[in-house]
Amino acid sequence: MAADDAGTESHGQLADRFNAYFTGALTMNLVYIGDQLGLYGALKKLGKATSADLAESCLLGERWVREWLYQQASAKLLETDAEAKLFWMTEAQQDVLANEDGHDGSPHFLGGVAQQVVSISPALPKIMEAFRTGMGLKYDDYGPGLAVGVRRELNVWVRHSMLATFCKIPGLKDSLEVGVMVADIGCGCGEGLLTLAQAFPKSTFHGYDTSAHALAEAKQRLQEMGVTNAVFINPDEAPLPNEGRYDFMYTVDAVHDMAHPDQVLRGIRGCLREGARYLICDVNSRDSPAENIKEMPGVAAAAYGISTHVCLSSGLSEEGGMGLGTMGLTEPVVRRLAFDAGFGKFQKLHDFGRPDMNYFLLEA
Ligand SMILES: C[S@@+](CC[C@H](N)C(=O)[O-])C[C@H]1O[C@@H](n2cnc3c(N)ncnc32)[C@H](O)[C@@H]1O
Incomplete structure (x- = not known):
């Protein structure tokens, strides 16, 4: 439905759409439950299963599992037979709900999205308070669940596309192979930085993030992976150095989250070597809210949400x-931030990576 049609919608149509949102909210909670209790993974392993089979394999109460299965089949996230006795998952359902990592890790996995939705709900009273005071919450105010949910969502791209995307930047792969200094600003749980560090052992990688929850995850992953050419830093404790140190810097899905992106970009400009580059990967949006609402209402409803x-x-x-x-990180905004921070060259990269992201390459 285009935004212009909204005024002509009947009560019935509006109620249908409202009910879809109601169902969607409940379904996100139940996807989270299935994800955290291992129900999707177990059903995938069992193939076709009754509620009793699935409950037994997950050590859960059969009646609860049965109600969950009825909901998931109604929501078309699982399949069932004519009597609603046997349940199973199609390949696509397995990819989206069960195949997170390992040999069958899928680029379509979405379990992290449900974790994000559920982890932000307890903050609603504080968010309402923010409407009154004007002051927002920091990432850590949502607890560790949000950092993990973001990691699980963005990791899908990290595992399946990030290296190939970055290596499209002319000359970058060669210099990473030779050995350079790289920094990720707003690195979150660090999976992207660790992936690069493993792929390019002669280079050194610094991940900066202001979230203690995300950095704790990142440091644990660093140990688990045995990576020795990466470190994680909280810029509130150790700010970016005021000297040309880095040969390549980047930020994925974080500039729009920063309270003072102008100051951060000035800091980034200050610690890049002359001629070095800074890549910003951020949410693809049109130049105005009106265009977002009119031209991509589905995406905009989720993004403004x-x-x-x-x-x-x-x-x-x-x-x-x-x-x-x-x-809010539209092309004109990035241009202005880059210019004010003293970057000499600005380029928007087209047909570069994920279509839901914009890519801007700035040169010091
Ligand atoms: C959506 S997450 C993206 C995380 C990461 N880039 C990834 O791909 O998983 C945004 C991150 O930006 C971080 N952040 C917000 N403001 C920041 C700042 N001023 N400096 C560094 N990190 C910041 C948050 O703590 C959060 O981890």
Whole structure:
């Protein structure tokens, strides 16, 4: 439905759409339950199963598992037979709900999205308070679940596409192979940085993030993976150095979350070597909210939704915060931030990586 049609919608049509949102909210909670209790993984292993089979394999109460199966089959996230006795998953359902990592890890996995939705719900009273005071919440105010949910969502791209995407930047792969200094600003749980560090052992990688929860995850992953050419740093404790140290810097899905992206970009410019590059990967949005709402209402409803819960909140979590919001890092905004920070060259990269992301390459 185009935004212009909204005025002509009947009560019935509006109620149908409202009910779809109601069902969607409940379904996200039940996907989270299935994900955390291992129900999807177990059903995939069992193939076709009754509620008793699945309950037994997960050591759960059969009646609860049966009701969950009825809901998931109604929501078409699982399949069932004519009597609703046997349940199973198609290949696509396995990819989206069960195949997170390992040899069958899928680029379509979405379990991390449900974890994010559920982990932000307990913060609703604080978010309502933010509407009153104007001051938003920091990432850590949501607890460790949000950092893990973000990691699980973005990891899908990291595992399946990130290296190939970055290696499209002319000359980058060669210099990483020779050995250079790289920094990821807003690295979250660090999976992207660790992936690069493993692929390019002669280079050195520094991951900066202000979230203690994310950094704790990142440091644990670093140990598990046995990576020795990466470190993680909280810039609130050890700010970016005021000297040309790095040969390549990048930020994935985090500039729009920053309260003071202008200051951060100035800091990045200050610690890049002359001629070095900074890649910004951020949410693809049109140049104005009106265009977002009109041209991609489905994407915009989700993006402004996550923004009000998390991204805008993070961007307003410090005094004088810019509060860009999830869809606020438009090309004109990046151009202005880059120019003000003293970058000499600015380029928007087209047909570069994920279509839901914009890629901007800045040169010091
Ligand atoms: C959506 S997450 C993206 C994380 C990571 N880039 C990834 O791909 O998984 C945004 C991150 O930006 C971090 N962040 C927000 N403001 C920051 C700042 N001023 N400096 C560094 N990190 C910041 C948050 O703590 C959060 O981990």
